[in-house]
Amino acid sequence: MIKTEDIALLPSYPESDHPVFSPLLEDCAFLLDIDGTLLDLAPTPSEVVVPPELPEVLSELHMRTDGALALVSGRSLADIDHIFRPMLLPAVGGHGAEMRLSVDSEADAVRAPPMDKDLKKRFVAIASLDPRIIVEDKGYSIALHYRKAPNFERAIYDAVSAIRADLPEAPIDVLPGKAVCEIKNAGISKATGVKELLKHEPFNVRRPIFIGDDVTDESVFAIIPDLKGVSFSVGRHAHGVDGYFSGPTDVRQWLASLVDSSMTI
Numbered sequence: 001m002i003k004t005e006d007i008a009l010l011p012s013y014p015e016s017d018h019p020v021f022s023p024l025l026e027d028c029a030f031l032l033d034i035d036g037t038l039l040d041l042a043p044t045p046s047e048v049v050v051p052p053e054l055p056e057v058l059s060e061l062h063m064r065t066d067g068a069l070a071l072v073s074g075r076s077l078a079d080i081d082h083i084f085r086p087m088l089l090p091a092v093g094g095h096g097a098e099m100r101l102s103v104d105s106e107a108d109a110v111r112a113p114p115m116d117k118d119l120k121k122r123f124v125a126i127a128s129l130d131p132r133i134i135v136e137d138k139g140y141s142i143a144l145h146y147r148k149a150p151n152f153e154r155a156i157y158d159a160v161s162a163i164r165a166d167l168p169e170a171p172i173d174v175l176p177g178k179a180v181c182e183i184k185n186a187g188i189s190k191a192t193g194v195k196e197l198l199k200h201e202p203f204n205v206r207r208p209i210f211i212g213d214d215v216t217d218e219s220v221f222a223i224i225p226d227l228k229g230v231s232f233s234v235g236r237h238a239h240g241v242d243g244y245f246s247g248p249t250d251v252r253q254w255l256a257s258l259v260d261s262s263m264t265i
């Protein structure tokens with residue numbers, strides 16, 4: 001088990017070079033957010049770069065935890081698999097809308113219904129505000145990316161609010177992210193996905209270690225204490241976490257240090 005005194009020793013990044021915290025891999029389950037945590041943010045979703053050593057570190061951690069390593073992302077499973085191809089890992093995708101419990105799991109379960117077609121059209125139309133706004137259609141949700149058109153943030157949220165005001169009964173939530181406004185099914189979140197994942201082997205007998213950076217990760221930070229887990233934020237000291245990393249490079253270095261002290265990313 002992870003000793004609480006070890007957790008107490010965990011320094012807050014960026015004041016230190018490496019965390020003192022070295023959990024026993026046979027006791028832990030790693031739950032890792034992708035964008036802004038494992039990977040540096042990129043100008044567009046498709047431009048993210050997976051550092052060449054990262055897949056090996058994740059595979060090794062996955063093996064040494066007997067399969068208890070999962071990616072927990074807002075991205076769809078198809079997108080996650082594309083980014084990390086040819087590696088497959090257990091994953092919670094689409095902010096809890098999809099899940100793969102193990103690399104041998106047959107189906108990628110979709111836990112949220114497809115978004116109503118007409119409603120989707122209305123949200124997609126918001127992108128006509130500016131050609132630099134990118135629409136990411138996940139089927140069950142729509143993400144409007146404005147990293148390349150930051151001045152349109154307000155206009156996008158106003159337009160989304162107007163549609164919601166028109167349809168107050170629609171079972172949707174608006175999820176703000178990093179230069180993105182996502183409209184998703186109400187009732188699903190990363191927290192619901194993580195809770196479900198942790199009911200299953202090999203995750204159910206291990207202590208979860210969650211690392212995330214974004215607003216959507218806060219739902220998981222909130223449930224980790226009840227799950228007797230440990231959580232870390234990235235880039236800021238989020239409420240309720242046990243420590244934080246200054247950026248994805250530090251996260252990758254820490255993970256590498258857990259599998260091989262000579263491995264650096």
Ligand SMILES: O=P(O)(O)OC[C@H]1O[C@H](O[C@H]2O[C@H](CO)[C@@H](O)[C@H](O)[C@H]2O)[C@H](O)[C@@H](O)[C@@H]1O
Pocket residue numbers: 033034035036037040041042043044045046047048072073074075076136143145147177178179180182214216
């Ligand atoms: O939960 P995550 O794994 O952190 O995914 C959150 C969202 O990540 C992606 O968008 C973000 O990353 C892009 C690449 O760095 C960046 O261009 C964009 O501005 C960010 O919002 C992804 O496209 C979304 O679907 C995820 O929800």
